Amino acid sequence: MLPSLSSMASRLRLRQLRLLICLDELGSIHKAADAMSITQPGATKALNEIESTLGAVLFERTSKGLEANDLGRCVLRYARLINTDLAHLREEMLGIMQGHGGRLSVGTIMGAVPMLVEGLARLREEQPDLSVTVVEDTSDRLLSLLDQGRLDVVICRTSVSRRPDAYDSRVRHQERLVLVANPEHALAGSEQLDLAQLADSRWVVFPVNMPMRLTLEREFREAGLNFPQYPIETSSTFTTLSLLRQDPGLLAVMPWDVARVAVEHGMLVQLPLQLRSRSEPYEVVTRRGVELSGPGRVLVDILTIDR
Template identity: 30%
Template sequence: MELELRHLKVIRAIAEAGSLTRAATALGLAQPALSAQLRRIERTLGGALFERGRNGVRATPLGELVLERTRIVLPAVRELQQEAARFARTRRQAERLRIGGTHGPLLGALVDRLAGAAPTTTVTTRASWSERELADLLADGRLDFALAGTCGSAAPPGAPHLAWQEIAVDPVFVMLAEDHPLALGREADLAALADEEWACVPGDGCFADCFTAACARAGFTPRRMYETDTASCVHLVQVGRAVGLCRATFPPTPGLTTRPLAGTPLMWRHLLGWHPGSQQPDTAATLLTQARTAHARAAARSDSYTNWLARRGDPDTALR
């Protein structure tokens, strides 16, 4: 018989209990079965480990030697098991990323970047109109990272408990039907759109209030606002029902064009968030780099955005 780890645990249990009867109870064995197992262990080790007496058992010199080794071996094995479990959890986390995001092309672009940069990582996504919901999912550990945004300099959701890093800051553009009178201009004056109906995607931040305030500064109160999904917004713009509000990175779409608003009255800040207690700094840094690259490439595909940057004399803005 070869000595096994379970045999060392039996020896330690007998020494700690001080008797075979009490040790058998602690190990959940019958006392005769424990006695037989101890005899097999002693034959394997070449001598008696315990002296049996009326008051229990006492370790022999050989037993003391073995017990001394168990005090080293058993904690070391337990520590090895704990380290292996931590490594396995970290490995599983490294092979899986759960990313949440609001509407817009940035989430898909980030998934595409990760597919090329980390092909063995399984990426799952969850979309939500609510920045607060995404923040709650991060805080609860149900998401690893989230792409969200804020209007201007507004505080990100869940800011005291979560880490948020800026990906980029974009102007808010308008979506116009390609035959709209303002579609041929370089930019659209907000006051010139006073009689339009509007379309945008919903959210629970302050964007609606900021838009209303911008309209008030331009001298009007906006008419009906359709808050709906991106595809519906596009349709409403294409058929001339409404003018849409969108991020400057909105991709080229048949039947419509995007134009900056004169004076840039509205800005949108893209953010990447995570829970600092759940993510390694290098993982967060990698995701942030990939998100910034994804944004830069999305910006480069928008002619109206690149033209706007060129007119400002800051062509590298979208690459930061």
């Protein structure tokens, strides 16, 4: 039977988790014991203690050595997360003690990437020794990572959350949306377009219920048109750009701040369609009641000033 959380927390030790990682990487009790400077019987005893604590066998003995089973791979994933978090903790503490540097984890939706890149450039001018992790994802996933403490600051839309009051939001930035395509698209040279001319086209769109998808659906609905059938759905900027570059028949609606670089370098063209609907503004978001680190406060100030 799976032990309680309090039992696991009181009995598991960081050194044990490190042993699991060594066993997975080396596939041998003997090699893992050498890597951790302990005896082989000591490593065997430690593995037995871990499996006893968790109430499950984590490794199977095979012709290739020790291999993690399904439960073992699950435990290893979290062991590595904890090990990484500990390294980040030391790095951030060292930066604070030295009076500079530290660590910052930031999340952003696709449309806010240029805004974040500009902000991080200014931040690193002030704090060049700062380590920064950037995650690009959907608003829903970014808020989940923020809730878990995996991200310090996110740029997204809090309206997708069931509890938007759990966050502090600063500055609302309105995206300008544009229709883009491959320069070889059949309509690339058009002087004017309406949505009806594009209804039968093939589209790259955001997944269902995401704000950008809802905006495009509203555009079609208000024009009295059915939403395109069989679109390719993705929230990835790189995937969208790659698809448009590979297939001259595809269309996509993107934030202008994101599409501009590709358009200016001739990789994409903006088609002359006037979009009536406006996407929901995105925000600079932090967890309510959680004090930011020094670098986090500086970044928020940079992102919100003069906007």
